[in-house]
Amino acid sequence: MLIINCPYxxxxxxxxxxxGGEAGITRPGHPDxxxxxxxxxxxxxxxxxxxxxxxxxxxxxxxxxxxxxxRDTVTxxxxxxKEISKKI
Amino acid sequence: xxxxxxxxxxxxxxxxxxxWKPHWKSVEPKEEYEVIIIGGGGHGLAxxxxxxxxxxxxNVAVLERNWIGxxxxxxxxxxxxxxxxxxxxxxxxxxxxxxxxxxxKDLNYNVMFSQRGVLNLAHSLQEIRDSKRRVFANKLNNIDxxxxxxxxxxxxxDILNISKSSRYPVLGATLQKRAGTARHDAxxxxxxxxxxxxGVDICENCEVTGFNIKNNKIESINTSKGSIKTKKIGVVVAxxxxxxxxxxxxxxxxxxHTLQALVSEPIKPILDCVIMSNAVHVxxxxxxxxxxxIGAGIDSINSYQQKGNFSVISGQMGSLVELFPVFSKLxxxxxxxxxxxxxxxxxxxxxxxxIEGIFFNGxxxxxxxxxxxxxxxxxxxxxANNQPHxxxxxxxxxxxxxxxxxxEHGAAAxxx
Ligand SMILES: Cc1cc2nc3c(=O)[nH]c(=O)nc-3n(C[C@H](O)[C@H](O)[C@H](O)COP(=O)(O)OP(=O)(O)OC[C@H]3O[C@@H](n4cnc5c(N)ncnc54)[C@H](O)[C@@H]3O)c2cc1C
Ligand SMILES: [Zn+2]
Numbered sequence: 001m002l003i004i005n006c007p008y009x010x011x012x013x014x015x016x017x018x019x020g021g022e023a024g025i026t027r028p029g030h031p032d033x034x035x036x037x038x039x040x041x042x043x044x045x046x047x048x049x050x051x052x053x054x055x056x057x058x059x060x061x062x063x064x065x066x067x068x069x070x071r072d073t074v075t076x077x078x079x080x081x082k083e084i085s086k087k088i
Numbered sequence: 089x090x091x092x093x094x095x096x097x098x099x100x101x102x103x104x105x106x107x108w109k110p111h112w113k114s115v116e117p118k119e120e121y122e123v124i125i126i127g128g129g130g131h132g133l134a135x136x137x138x139x140x141x142x143x144x145x146x147n148v149a150v151l152e153r154n155w156i157g158x159x160x161x162x163x164x165x166x167x168x169x170x171x172x173x174x175x176x177x178x179x180x181x182x183x184x185x186x187x188x189x190x191x192x193k194d195l196n197y198n199v200m201f202s203q204r205g206v207l208n209l210a211h212s213l214q215e216i217r218d219s220k221r222r223v224f225a226n227k228l229n230n231i232d233x234x235x236x237x238x239x240x241x242x243x244x245x246d247i248l249n250i251s252k253s254s255r256y257p258v259l260g261a262t263l264q265k266r267a268g269t270a271r272h273d274a275x276x277x278x279x280x281x282x283x284x285x286x287g288v289d290i291c292e293n294c295e296v297t298g299f300n301i302k303n304n305k306i307e308s309i310n311t312s313k314g315s316i317k318t319k320k321i322g323v324v325v326a327x328x329x330x331x332x333x334x335x336x337x338x339x340x341x342x343x344x345h346t347l348q349a350l351v352s353e354p355i356k357p358i359l360d361c362v363i364m365s366n367a368v369h370v371x372x373x374x375x376x377x378x379x380x381x382i383g384a385g386i387d388s389i390n391s392y393q394q395k396g397n398f399s400v401i402s403g404q405m406g407s408l409v410e411l412f413p414v415f416s417k418l419x420x421x422x423x424x425x426x427x428x429x430x431x432x433x434x435x436x437x438x439x440x441x442x443i444e445g446i447f448f449n450g451x452x453x454x455x456x457x458x459x460x461x462x463x464x465x466x467x468x469x470x471x472a473n474n475q476p477h478x479x480x481x482x483x484x485x486x487x488x489x490x491x492x493x494x495x496e497h498g499a500a501a502x503x504x
Contacts, residue, residue: 001397002389015399019388021343040489044341044432048330050392073344074392 007083008063020056023068089285112284114292120317121149126296127325128152130161133279134464140286143472148288153295157276163426165383168458169206169267173222176482178229184462197278206267209365211256219262234263299336306445322447327427329450338442342429345386348396350423354378368407396425428453435494439476439484
């Protein structure tokens with residue numbers, strides 16, 4: 001069980017949170033202008049990093065805010081946690 | 089290679105069992121191979137075996153970073169079935185199931201394939217409809233399938249609790265009688281021995297660390313045991329697919345997660361079929377040693393750790409005890425995890441990659457053990473002919489750019 005330090009509520013058990021996967025994937029502004037390749041990349045292709053990985057978490061049973069966690073996917077060590085700025 | 093037979097067992101038994109030889113040889117890699125298979129799990133070893141047997145390509149090496157079978161092959165709960173919903177998947181898995189039926193004989197190695205029947209439980213009206221639909225679809229694809237109502241389920245497995253007062257009562261189940269279990273280690277060892285017998289090199293403790301690609305063509309690879317030349321590579325590394333793809337410079341739609349399993353203390357034979365429930369999320373069978381083999385779904389977070397979260401185990405234990413009150417006093421013996429490569433549509437990705445000479449086989453996620461012989465068969469064909477086998481044409485990486493997903497998730501009981 002991870003202990004996650006929500007930027008808004010402090011340390012809580014992982015069970016209070018919901019996992020959101022890779023951070024920093026922005027929905028393209030004009031999907032109709034994309035090629036199939038670009039659209040497929042956006043929808044499906046993932047970094048799936050082995051090592052330090054930037055990911056989204058949602059405090060679903062708490063403040064219900066999203067934030068970013070940098071976690072090592074091999075050791076589970078959480079290196080940093082930050083709020084989502086307007087542009088990610 | 090010494091052929092195994094009742095006679096050889098008798099003879100060795102009478103002469104002190106001194107004549108048994110190692111089943112295969114682990115060797116150092118040579119400078120060059122016609123084909124290199126990366127990953128010494130069941131799928132990689134089966135690929136090497138069928139390259140030799142079906143296509144006469146024997147200048148082949150299987151490179152495994154640990155020891156063969158140390159990945160998901162040796163960690164899985166060994167459920168083998170082919171009752172998938174969609175045509176593409178059911179053809180692929182049924183092709184594999186047919187190979188299982190003759191595998192021990194073909195490999196001259198007892199993989200202990202036991203067609204004890206698999207029940208997929210239904211707990212709601214919608215699940216009854218979905219399950220019946222799957223039974224009809226299976227029948228149209230010539231795959232054995234039956235629908236059992238709750239009383240028939242009780243007859244098939246009399247320790248199952250079908251009480252109407254359960255939180256999620258058992259309302260019926262699909263049954264595939266030809267489905268069952270096999271011995272995972274024996275599958276890795278049997279394919280290794282048979283491939284080795286054709287002259288395939290099996291190199292353990294040999295990790296692939298990079299690709300040398302020129303003009304979009306593979307020329308050689310770097311490993312912890314030096315660089316090796318080759319023009320054709322099959323990447324079959326389960327949870328490490330994205331890591332290898334990144335080395336080669338292409339992208340995959342995979343996410344790696346921990347999948348856990350556990351076994352109970354051994355008890356006398358009590359369960360002679362496999363019971364799976366997608367809705368309450370648990371499945372169970374009994375091994376030949378007497379342990380209950382229990383599993384459920386993946387841990388939610390991306391992870392390359394072969395160790396998972398205890399909450400996942402406690403959840404499935406709750407479901408297990410509700411389905412089988414008789415197991416409530418059993419002690420659990422050990423738990424473990426494997427790292428599985430989950431694809432967006434819960435279907436595998438097999439075929440060419442953007443790099444000429446590099447072929448990919450992965451994304452089997454939580455359910456690839458059942459496909460081991462079939463996957464090796466079609467992948468060997470694909471590598472040998474530079475052309476996807478007809479069964480895997482729909483499973484190309486390209487489907488994610490064409491929107492032609494093979495969306496088995498939820499549609500069928502694809503937990504494992
Ligand atoms: C707990 C659990 C339960 C499961 N239950 C079932 C089930 O009941 N039924 C079912 O059908 N499926 C099940 N599965 C899924 C099944 O185990 C896999 O889909 C299947 O075994 C994959 O086989 P493989 O040979 O591709 O992978 P693996 O056996 O994982 O082999 C891949 C190999 O590649 C090696 N490798 C990785 N990177 C490198 C590198 N850089 N260089 C060299 N080698 C490398 C690894 O060490 C590994 O040995 C389960 C999986 C788990 C974890
Ligand atoms: Zn919070």
